[in-house]
Amino acid sequence: MKYLLWILLLFAAAVALTVASHNPAYVLLVYPPYRIELSLTLFIVLSLLAFIFGYGLVRLLTAALQLPAYVRKFRLERAQGKARELLDDALGAFFEGRYAAAEKAAARAMELGDTSALHPIIAARAAHELRDYEKRDAYLSAAEGRSAGDDTMRLMATAKFMLDQRDPRAALNALHELRDGGIKGHLGALTLELKAQQQAGNWDEMLNVLNQLEKREAVDVTVAAQLRQQAWLEKIRQQDDLAGLVACLKAIPADLKRRGRIAAVAARALIQQGDCMLAQQLLSDSLNAQWDSDLVSLYGDCQSGDCQNGAVQIEQAEKWLNQHKDDAGLLLALGKLCMHHELWGKAQNYLDASISVSPSHAAYTALGQLAERLGKTDAAFKYYQQAMKQMNRA
Numbered sequence: 001m002k003y004l005l006w007i008l009l010l011f012a013a014a015v016a017l018t019v020a021s022h023n024p025a026y027v028l029l030v031y032p033p034y035r036i037e038l039s040l041t042l043f044i045v046l047s048l049l050a051f052i053f054g055y056g057l058v059r060l061l062t063a064a065l066q067l068p069a070y071v072r073k074f075r076l077e078r079a080q081g082k083a084r085e086l087l088d089d090a091l092g093a094f095f096e097g098r099y100a101a102a103e104k105a106a107a108r109a110m111e112l113g114d115t116s117a118l119h120p121i122i123a124a125r126a127a128h129e130l131r132d133y134e135k136r137d138a139y140l141s142a143a144e145g146r147s148a149g150d151d152t153m154r155l156m157a158t159a160k161f162m163l164d165q166r167d168p169r170a171a172l173n174a175l176h177e178l179r180d181g182g183i184k185g186h187l188g189a190l191t192l193e194l195k196a197q198q199q200a201g202n203w204d205e206m207l208n209v210l211n212q213l214e215k216r217e218a219v220d221v222t223v224a225a226q227l228r229q230q231a232w233l234e235k236i237r238q239q240d241d242l243a244g245l246v247a248c249l250k251a252i253p254a255d256l257k258r259r260g261r262i263a264a265v266a267a268r269a270l271i272q273q274g275d276c277m278l279a280q281q282l283l284s285d286s287l288n289a290q291w292d293s294d295l296v297s298l299y300g301d302c303q304s305g306d307c308q309n310g311a312v313q314i315e316q317a318e319k320w321l322n323q324h325k326d327d328a329g330l331l332l333a334l335g336k337l338c339m340h341h342e343l344w345g346k347a348q349n350y351l352d353a354s355i356s357v358s359p360s361h362a363a364y365t366a367l368g369q370l371a372e373r374l375g376k377t378d379a380a381f382k383y384y385q386q387a388m389k390q391m392n393r394a
Helices: 002-021 040-095 099-111 118-129 133-142 148-164 168-180 187-200 203-215 221-238 242-251 260-273 276-289 293-299 307-323 328-340 344-357 361-373 377-393
Strands: 026-031 034-039
Touching: 034 040, 040 099, 040 118, 099 118, 099 133, 118 133, 118 148, 133 148, 148 168, 148 187, 168 187, 187 203, 187 221, 203 221, 221 242, 221 260, 242 260, 242 276, 260 276, 260 293, 276 293, 276 307, 293 307, 293 328, 307 328, 328 344, 328 361, 344 361, 361 377
Parallel strands: none
Antiparallel strands: 026 034
16 A cells, blocks of 8 residues: 555656646746846746755754854763763762772762762762771862752761761761751751760750650660660769759659669669668669569668668568568678668578578678677678678679
8 A cells, every 4th residue: 555655656746747847937037137037847946955955054054053062961961971870880889888999989970070969978978988087078078068958968977977986066066057957857867866965975865856756766666765774874873962863863754763774773872862761762663563683682772770661671671582582682682681770680591591592792791791790700701701702703
């Protein structure tokens, strides 16, 4: 069918050409003193040829005028293509741990004139891993003053670098600059701020950031619990008077305050500040919630001068003994309490029982002190010798 159409078209063209060649019409062009007479067919053919020539000349001139712009565009596209290849090379080398190659590829892309901040940021990260901090800072400067997204990358990288160098103040400055730039609620920035506040020892601010991350489920539950415990432990240790210590303990969530480590640190601080009653209550709450053999030994150091309270304290410890008969720490605590209230026989029995379960430096030392109070100098000397041996073994 296609070939038939071509044949019909050729026949039609031949007929048109034959008719046109026998056309008697003509065209007369007069420009005194000149006179040109052309057949109509020739005039049409020459007009078509002139149009085609003129069109081609205009296209040629247009192309010539646009040639510099085309060359620039071609070179730019070629440079961008090369920069994209170098970006792939830099990223691949960086994540493979080939930091020198990553820095070289990123620096080469910058030399080609690529304006993306990715290249200086990658080069800065690679230089940081290579401990070349001078070059790292130069790359960061090259990434400065670009778009908001590029500034975010630069400031995030700066914060991470400062944290790696244990400079939390500089890291926080970078994060505050990021926040002032309108970037708020950024998970990555919050995670870096959590580390920075931890390094700086800003425990209240750290707890605030940790709460934000927990609300957004951006931190592991176990890690969050460990960080919160660390923050409250440090806050307890920072208190230098009883009023501040009591206020700090009131602010701790009840379930957290009953944890063994926090209860132990808080109880020691309270004993040092002279509030044995509160320390006793804190330890009782923690031990009733979850038994801890190491923590119960501290219960014996809560020794107040109130005899009535001492009797209640011993009674509580003996109730625990019904459930934990072979607990060396509990037996040691009972021995100390009985010795403090001059119950010499019971103190001797409890301390001997503690040693029979698990010999310890603390138990032998308590026995030595008990022997000294009873005037048994030789026995006290032997107990102290045993205490030294236990300490050397530890």
